Amino acid sequence: ETGVTQTPRHLVMGMTNKKSLKCEQHLGHNAMYWYKQSAKKPLELMFVYNFKEQTENNSVPSRFSPECPNSSHLFLHLHTLQPEDSALYLCASSHNDGTELFFGSGTQLSVL
Amino acid sequence: SQQGEEDPQALSIQEGENATMNCSYKTSINNLQWYRQNSGRGLVHLILIRSNEREKHSGRLRVTLDTSKKSSSLLITASRAADTASYFCAPVGGTSYGKLTFGQGTILTVHP
Numbered sequence: 559e560t561g562v563t564q565t566p567r568h569l570v571m572g573m574t575n576k577k578s579l580k581c582e583q584h585l586g587h588n589a590m591y592w593y594k595q596s597a598k599k600p601l602e603l604m605f606v607y608n609f610k611e612q613t614e615n616n617s618v619p620s621r622f623s624p625e626c627p628n629s630s631h632l633f634l635h636l637h638t639l640q641p642e643d644s645a646l647y648l649c650a651s652s653h654n655d656g657t658e659l660f661f662g663s664g665t666q667l668s669v670l
Numbered sequence: 671s672q673q674g675e676e677d678p679q680a681l682s683i684q685e686g687e688n689a690t691m692n693c694s695y696k697t698s699i700n701n702l703q704w705y706r707q708n709s710g711r712g713l714v715h716l717i718l719i720r721s722n723e724r725e726k727h728s729g730r731l732r733v734t735l736d737t738s739k740k741s742s743s744l745l746i747t748a749s750r751a752a753d754t755a756s757y758f759c760a761p762v763g764g765t766s767y768g769k770l771t772f773g774q775g776t777i778l779t780v781h782p
Binding site for chain 1: 673701703705710711712713714715718758762769770771772773774775
């Protein structure tokens, strides 16, 4: 148990659905991250938040919409996804210097 | 941001043998981190080595860093079946500070 909790663990959705992924940490960290891990591809950094402010958007399509209401919670809102968006979505947190990332167990997303 | 390149892509050994994985990177760093990922789960931080360190130990793990060659190695001694996982390095410095990126990793399989 890393102290970073992601829900749901698995999600199947149609291309017209709207769903949200949730990430929560109570480690006192100020930075939170979303990563995407597709089969046979390196982890892709999607978004970075520091003290609730977005500091990195790695050219992510607008069908992915992050939200960080406070330093402990991070959401990824999904709408009109494509089958190629099927992947493992990982949340992580750290102190703002990024010296050690703590990852959640991920949400395995399948888009039909 | 810079990412490391792990080598080999896959490594298969018997229990009790040592496993060595290498990482190369391109630009100067402040530190380099190693992570491990069990299949379908989040990454777990193993060890961090700073740019002014040459070697670091943690249990059965030994990490070396050669900044002149821009390379690092991770040695796992007396491997166990439970060490079966993917291993990633993350060089940190300059524009990658606070936003770790990862390569394809080395897939280690330890046979009982």
